[in-house]
Amino acid sequence: MPWDHNKGPCLQLKTAKVTRVTNRRITIGYDDRHQAARMLEQHSALTHDIGHIVRTYYPMQWKSWKVMPDEVRTKVRAYLSMNYNFDDINDDMLAYINMLFVEWYK
Template structure:
């Protein structure tokens, strides 16, 4: 069984403590978003909660996401939102 990655939090900035952790998490979030989120939804905010839960479930295979406080959950949610928006924008520009 592989060890889950523990995200080191910087409470002052309410984000991952290092640029490397933020970058790795953002990349993984983007990958999961592209695989699990249908494009018919206008924004992350309008996605059904079941879809958002599925994204967190997929991320929980690699990251330790239990026992997160509200600031940490907001950080993850903001990352998901920005990756979803970026993905839709990239596709719009391409097609």
């Protein structure tokens, strides 16, 4: 079981369980006014899952998220889309998700 060194079991296991139990990926509610997820719990889960993916699969091999090759960034997002539904993602939502990746990939 993956562990977050500070908080116990990795939250991505919780989102994977939600996906498995409901048989659907989690849809992120996006708040245009605040340019973030609508609910703090969703924002926290998404942020934690992004951190887990970056630490586990793509540790600091590049200077920043922005200089990471596009094909690698696509693969990283693919890990996230295993539990989150990005089928109807708009440009603002994509910018929000990229901002979260930029924050984690420092």
